[in-house]
Amino acid sequence: MIVVTEKCVGCATCMLVCPSRAIKVEGKAEVIQEKCEKCKKCLNYCPVEAIKWVE
């Protein structure tokens, strides 16, 4: 599962690159788990390493 940690600054880079439009950002990123395809793109693109993968 994709999890957004406290480090998130709300820059929305993850939202811009998510192919399934599964992320909403307003101050902080929120993942809509039902829409998430678990491709991990957001995790790689986050500039501050705020996204973690939790089994």
Place this chain on the structure above:
Amino acid sequence: MRVAVVGAGLGGLLAAANLLERGYKVDVFEKLPFNGGRFTNFHYKGYEISTGALHMIPHGSKGPLAKMLRKVGAKVEIVDSKPNGTALYRGEEIKVSKKTFPLKSRLKFALYCLKNVFREVKLSELEKNLDEFSAKFLRAFLGWSLSLTPSQLSLSDVYPIYEATYTLGGPGIPIGGCKAVVDALLEVMESYDCRVKREKVRAIRMESYGLSLHFRNTSERFDAVVSDAGPVETYRLAGLNVPKLEESRGIKYSIALKEPLIDHTGVMFTLDTRRICGVNQVTNADPNLGERHFLMAHQPMITSNVKFEIAEGLKDLKEILKGYEYEVLVIQSFSDGWPVNRARAGRDCSNETPVKGLYMVGDGAKGEDIEVDGIAIGIERVVKEIEKEVEKR
């Protein structure tokens, strides 16, 4: 001479292109899967949404960045703003020139400059003595261009910027947005057979001869290292005591508009607002930046409560865009590891570090100008320093 560049943000790419042009062998390392850092765009819902910048080059085609791009052979077309700026004040859009400000306030400014010769006086002191329009304009201008308020700045912090704006003129928009600048630089680098390597630099160490960069499993030797990772990260990588730096924080709104709000390519400063300091409609300069009219609004972060700041900003937008059909496409906030500016205006670190051969570029080590134009000035210095070193050998 082998030089490593840490980070492929605008600062890193611009440094690399300059060094390649002088004949050095350059390797660029970037930890993220994309280039350009806070100065590039992603296509989103029909709009070129930038990762940071407002698609503006502070002094347009006449500034230090444009000059440097021409020198390294990076082909970017920049549309200079006409007019430089307007102000939305009491529901009316006013053209801004020197004469827009009452004579009395202009005299107050001269007096304020004089006072600063003897002691440092905050800009909020000046603000108090101005007429309402001038005071609100000062606040909006600083908020838009620096993400700071008058009480956070004194004259010496902003005077170089004021002077540069006076002599070089106002902003311009690159055709294709921020990414066009990045792509043009990558093309220059490619012509020297230099491509960005996707590696996170984990440490920078001084060796008996030169410096070494350390990656997950390997390390490599270089004669010099130019870091675009920002002063905090660079010092940490080099094992030095991290400098205390005050950053500037802000929030940017990307908005799709059915009907245009402004009819020019400059900034419209918004004076009667809680937070939003200005808007620009970049599709006026390059229609390909968005399917419809593409408006960007920017505000500094006054409190540390991001949700509250955004709520205030959205209230402002509702008022500014009253009667317009619009959609807020993206709200982006910038702080900490990904701020508007790594160092507040006038507080940049030196391009040199305590480690011989390790230099810094980018927005924590700018020269005497703002944003990407300041970055270009900083890079010019680093290139000169490296050339001096080479001559010594």
